[in-house]
Amino acid sequence: SKKLRTEIAARGAIVTAKDRRPGLAVIVVGDNPASQVYVRNKVKACEDVGFHSVLERYSVDLGEEELLARIATLNADPAIHGILVQLPLPEHIASERVLEAIAPEKDVDGFHVANAGALMVGQPEFKPCTPYGCMKILESIDYPIRGARAVIVGASNIVGKPMAMLLLQAGATVTICNSKTRDLAHHTKDADILVVATGKPKMITGDMVKHGAVVIDVGINRLPDGKLCGDVDFDAAQYVAGWITPVPGGVGPMTITMLMMNTLEAAEKAAKL
Numbered sequence: 001s002k003k004l005r006t007e008i009a010a011r012g013a014i015v016t017a018k019d020r021r022p023g024l025a026v027i028v029v030g031d032n033p034a035s036q037v038y039v040r041n042k043v044k045a046c047e048d049v050g051f052h053s054v055l056e057r058y059s060v061d062l063g064e065e066e067l068l069a070r071i072a073t074l075n076a077d078p079a080i081h082g083i084l085v086q087l088p089l090p091e092h093i094a095s096e097r098v099l100e101a102i103a104p105e106k107d108v109d110g111f112h113v114a115n116a117g118a119l120m121v122g123q124p125e126f127k128p129c130t131p132y133g134c135m136k137i138l139e140s141i142d143y144p145i146r147g148a149r150a151v152i153v154g155a156s157n158i159v160g161k162p163m164a165m166l167l168l169q170a171g172a173t174v175t176i177c178n179s180k181t182r183d184l185a186h187h188t189k190d191a192d193i194l195v196v197a198t199g200k201p202k203m204i205t206g207d208m209v210k211h212g213a214v215v216i217d218v219g220i221n222r223l224p225d226g227k228l229c230g231d232v233d234f235d236a237a238q239y240v241a242g243w244i245t246p247v248p249g250g251v252g253p254m255t256i257t258m259l260m261m262n263t264l265e266a267a268e269k270a271a272k273l
Contacts, residue, residue, distance in 0.1 A: 001257045004136065008260045009049040015267045016050065022267035023052040023079045024108065024259075028086040029067065029093065030060035034222075035086045042084065045256045051263060052079065064093045068101050075103040081266035082108030084259070087158075105269065108262035111158065119165050126262045131163040133254030134195060134216050135170070141243060143193070143214055146171030151191035153177045153184065153204065153231070159197040159218055167193070184208070196231040206236030215244040218251050 012022050024046055028039045039055060046053035056070070067085075074083050083106045089095050099107075104114040110128035118124045127135075138145060150172040154160040164174045177187050179198075185208045188194055196204050197218035209215060209232075219231030230247030238244050245251055 001253045004257050005045075005049055005260065008257070008264050011268070012050050012264055015264070015271050015273060018271050018273070020081075020267050020271035021050075021052050021079075022081055022263050023054070024082040024084065024263045025054045025056065025074045025077075025080045026084050026086065027056045027058070027067070027070070029058045029062050030090050032088065035088075039086050041252075041256055042259060045260055046263075049260050049264075051260065054080065060090050062090075062093075064097065067093060067098060071098065071101045075101075075106060078270070080106065081270055082106055082259075082263040084109050106266060108259060108266055110162070110262070116157065116162070119162055122169050126265070127166065127258070128158060128162045129258040129262065130159050130197075130218060130251060130255045131166050132258040132261070133251055134163060134218070135166050136258065137216060137245065137251070137254055138193070138214065141214070143243075145193070148172045148192040149175070149190055150193040150195065151175045151177060151187050152195045152197070153188065154195075154197035154199075154218070156197060159195075163195055163197070167195075198231050200231055201229050202231070202233040204232040204237065206233060206240050209237050209240045211240055212242035213240075215241040216251060217245050217247050220247055220252060 026039050026042055028035050043053045043055050074080050083102045085098055099111045100113055104112045104125055107115050108126055110126040115125050150167045152160050152163050155176050155178040164176050168174050175187055177184055188208045189210050191210055191213055193214050195216045201221040215237055217230035217232040221229055223229055228248050
């Protein structure tokens with residue numbers, strides 16, 4: 001993550017020299033404590049790599065039309081190259097409408113339906129940040145993905161499905177498990193690469209992991225005692241896995257690094273570099 005951020009800062013300086021300083025707008029609606037932490041981290045990452053950032057906080061009673069109007073303004077702002085709306089949104093706002101209002105060339109989260117479709121055929125404008133970060137983690141350990149058996153637990157649009165597409169395109173044999181999967185352990189124990197994103201604390205126990213597997217834990221959960229943990233029981237799984245990401249400090253920082261990478265690439269495209 002640190003190595004990549006150094007590269008991002010260097011490339012960002014080149015764009016900035018052409019009067020196109022990479023700019024990211026982050027919108028957060030309501031006062032979800034986890035969301036506040038995430039947006040703070042994203043804005044700090046922008047500062048660290050020399051990007052321009054705009055953080056817009058709105059009260060929980062912001063109307064959907066008002067939010068859509070604000071996105072339309074940011075779409076037209078040449079100083080903003082990436083627009084990110086922090087999820088979850090309050091119940092009275094339709095997330096799908098909001099995400100699809102973001103111009104695809106500024107959709108640095110990679111959630112727009114146009115980018116999701118482009119990812120499916122292997123030509124995405126932007127890869128979703130968390131799966132992109134997971135692929136970079138595999139790249140950083142020189143893991144041979146081609147021919148490997150990859151199992152993804154969790155089939156969300158944000159992590160599970162795009163993760164499957166990226167692994168498939170890299171030559172892995174991919175299985176996606178969801179909450180209705182029978183005998184989950186049968187699948188997880190078969191995985192050379194196990195990616196877990198369910199939001200259920202420590203649901204993957206040590207005996208569900210194949211000896212020597214690479215385990216990427218995307219989950220971040222707060223336990224009653226206030227400690228953070230992943231979707232994998234790290235204490236047990238670390239003795240079985242060949243390689244495992246910790247929580248916190250594993251996938252989370254990499255996700256933010258890839259958000260910076262996508263914002264940089266959006267600025268480079270705008271500057272025609």
